[in-house]
Amino acid sequence: MANHTLYIATGSQPFSSQFQEMLDMLLTGAAFGQATTLWLTPPALAALKLCPNNTLMQLADFGVRCVTEKSGREKNTTAATPCPVSADPLGHDELLSLRSQCDQILVF
Numbered sequence: 001m002a003n004h005t006l007y008i009a010t011g012s013q014p015f016s017s018q019f020q021e022m023l024d025m026l027l028t029g030a031a032f033g034q035a036t037t038l039w040l041t042p043p044a045l046a047a048l049k050l051c052p053n054n055t056l057m058q059l060a061d062f063g064v065r066c067v068t069e070k071s072g073r074e075k076n077t078t079a080a081t082p083c084p085v086s087a088d089p090l091g092h093d094e095l096l097s098l099r100s101q102c103d104q105i106l107v108f
Contacts, residue, residue: 070092
């Protein structure tokens with residue numbers, strides 16, 4: 001993956017200034033053609049479930065790929081924690097591979 005940035009949303013405060021800064025950076029990079037992936041971790045998904053945000057719906061329009069961690073017991077993470085955007089559930093090995101292939105990783 002040439003010039004690929006991975007953003008990892010780890011926090012449980014999805015609408016904090018830090019989270020908003022991450023979204024701004026993510027959307028700006030994607031708007032300029034930067035290959036971008038957003039990994040929504042379980043704490044971030046749980047918080048987003050409580051406070052839906054329309055900003056996340058714009059991600060696909062900018063070509064941002066969203067991923068979540070696939071639960072070991074379930075085939076789709078979204079069954080355990082609904083995801084506010086269309087996201088690809090990836091297994092542990094797939095997420096590790098994604099991390100190793102990205103040029104830049106930003107954790108928020």
